[in-house]
Amino acid sequence: MSEAPAQPLSGGVWRKPCVNIGILGLGVVGSGTLQLLQNNQAEIEHRIGLPIRVKRIAVRDVNKPRAVDVDRALLTTDASEILDDPDIDIVCELIGGIDPAKGFVMRAMRAGKQVVTANKEMLAKEGEGLMREASERGLDFQFEGSVGGGIPIVQPMKNALSGNQIREVLGIINGTTNYILTKMTHEHADFDEVLREAQEKGYAEQDPTSDVGGFDAQYKIAILSSIAFSSPIRINDVYVEGITRIQKRDIAAAGELGYVIKLVGVSKRIGADQLQVRVHPALLKHSHPLASTNGVYNAVLVKGDSVGDVMFYGRGAGAGPTGSAVVGDIIDTCRNLRLGATGRVPSASMVKRTIQPIEEVLTRHYLRMHVLDRPRVLASIAGVLGDHNISIESVVQKETHSDQAEIVWITHNCPGRSISAALAAVRSLQGVVSIENWIRVEE
Ligand SMILES: NC(=O)c1ccc[n+]([C@@H]2O[C@H](COP(=O)([O-])OP(=O)(O)OC[C@H]3O[C@@H](n4cnc5c(N)ncnc54)[C@H](OP(=O)(O)O)[C@@H]3O)[C@@H](O)[C@H]2O)c1
Numbered sequence: 001m002s003e004a005p006a007q008p009l010s011g012g013v014w015r016k017p018c019v020n021i022g023i024l025g026l027g028v029v030g031s032g033t034l035q036l037l038q039n040n041q042a043e044i045e046h047r048i049g050l051p052i053r054v055k056r057i058a059v060r061d062v063n064k065p066r067a068v069d070v071d072r073a074l075l076t077t078d079a080s081e082i083l084d085d086p087d088i089d090i091v092c093e094l095i096g097g098i099d100p101a102k103g104f105v106m107r108a109m110r111a112g113k114q115v116v117t118a119n120k121e122m123l124a125k126e127g128e129g130l131m132r133e134a135s136e137r138g139l140d141f142q143f144e145g146s147v148g149g150g151i152p153i154v155q156p157m158k159n160a161l162s163g164n165q166i167r168e169v170l171g172i173i174n175g176t177t178n179y180i181l182t183k184m185t186h187e188h189a190d191f192d193e194v195l196r197e198a199q200e201k202g203y204a205e206q207d208p209t210s211d212v213g214g215f216d217a218q219y220k221i222a223i224l225s226s227i228a229f230s231s232p233i234r235i236n237d238v239y240v241e242g243i244t245r246i247q248k249r250d251i252a253a254a255g256e257l258g259y260v261i262k263l264v265g266v267s268k269r270i271g272a273d274q275l276q277v278r279v280h281p282a283l284l285k286h287s288h289p290l291a292s293t294n295g296v297y298n299a300v301l302v303k304g305d306s307v308g309d310v311m312f313y314g315r316g317a318g319a320g321p322t323g324s325a326v327v328g329d330i331i332d333t334c335r336n337l338r339l340g341a342t343g344r345v346p347s348a349s350m351v352k353r354t355i356q357p358i359e360e361v362l363t364r365h366y367l368r369m370h371v372l373d374r375p376r377v378l379a380s381i382a383g384v385l386g387d388h389n390i391s392i393e394s395v396v397q398k399e400t401h402s403d404q405a406e407i408v409w410i411t412h413n414c415p416g417r418s419i420s421a422a423l424a425a426v427r428s429l430q431g432v433v434s435i436e437n438w439i440r441v442e443e
Pocket residue numbers: 024025026027028029030058059060061062064077079094095096097100118119120121145146147149316317318319322
């Protein structure tokens with residue numbers, strides 16, 4: 001317990017001696033959360049105006065070594081000891097995945113408990129129902145840790161920025177892919193080589209599909225979009241493309257033209273009720289605010305109609321940063337409990353909006369191709385692009401070896417559909433050896 005016990009602040013409806021917390025999961029995030037609650041207990045309790053106590057922690061294996069000092073008597077393998085304990089006020093779900101996490105969260109809510117989670121997969125796939133349940137019961141359901149690790153982004157969007165109409169959310173929201181692309185850029189290395197090194201250093205999972213395939217970022221942009229646009233975004237609404245086909249030559253060619261390549265999550269409002277929600281690699285100008293977000297860092301740029309551009313930057317994962325987000329949510333929930341004001345900020349008020357198909361999304365495009373170094377090949381490709389109403393911002397041709405050349409095009413804004421159709425026609429032109437890559441260019 002704290003050295004200087006918190007004096008309950010005057011006012012409020014809270015009558016118990018302390019707020020009791022049950023934690024489900026004591027892995028990376030659970031340990032970071034417990035560590036922070038222990039390290040800063042006195043300050044935290046003073047900020048809340050009430051004592052708090054971790055009453056029980058559910059894990060799979062009570063004998064496993066832990067990254068945090070924990071009283072072993074608190075551990076249990078039976079989550080019901082938390083979910084069915086009427087004395088537990090807040091449940092922190094830090095297990096991950098859908099099953100059993102979602103069932104545990106539902107049970108906690110149905111028992112009238114406030115819930116804090118960092119579970120992006122559960123939020124992205126099942127968030128709508130969980131938010132509805134919490135709001136119907138007047139409960140807090142907080143999930144700052146689910147996006148951007150330690151970066152405060154969910155709370156600012158729900159509170160400080162909530163007077164704005166959000167126009168756009170653009171983020172680098174996956175640390176593993178950002179680490180890989182940064183290494184490929186700085187060390188002129190191939191994807192496979194950097195991925196192997198990232199796995200050895202623990203920055204990438206042994207099965208890296210969720211990160212390099214863009215699926216982790218897909219969950220996060222779905223969550224951010226739901227809050228930004230108060231709209232239910234289903235996981236299948238989000239177009240997703242990972243970084244596995246980015247070659248070191250693309251990074252070099254983009255660099256020569258003044259761009260970096262990043263995996264971005266983009267969510268934009270188009271007109272009154274249409275949204276774009278997408279995850280894909282993109283070229284960003286060196287001067288773009290997100291372009292210098294390197295390594296495992298994350299950044300999110302939010303554009304509001306009144307505030308203009310706001311940028312959030314920090315560590316997107318890890319025990320300390322994610323623990324910071326979870327503890328922030330616990331503190332907020334405790335304050336609401338003290339004042340009898342839980343459910344005060346709804347998780348999201350849902351207005352259905354249509355999603356613009358990716359083929360219709362207007363961006364500039366980067367196209368890289370290999371051709372035979374012969375007269376009229378470049379002109380014939382330009383002709384096909386023109387036939388598809390694609391106008392060219394810049395084109396660079398370079399000799400690669402004796403009889404071949406590489407051509408890199410940057411187009412003006414046009415829909416992806418035009419590029420797909422044009423590339424199909426370009427492929428069959430005499431003198432075209434290969435289409436090496438097509439990547440969107442983000443403003
Ligand atoms: N890691 C990050 O940097 C990070 C960042 C942001 C968000 N998140 C999210 O935070 C959540 C937790 O991630 P993590 O990295 O901390 O996972 P983790 O290290 O794998 O920890 C999961 C914990 O859940 C426990 N557990 C599993 N099944 C259980 C069950 N049926 N009953 C009780 N406990 C159970 C495990 O127990 P044992 O320890 O006994 O096996 C373990 O302590 C996930 O939703 C993840 O997406 C993680």
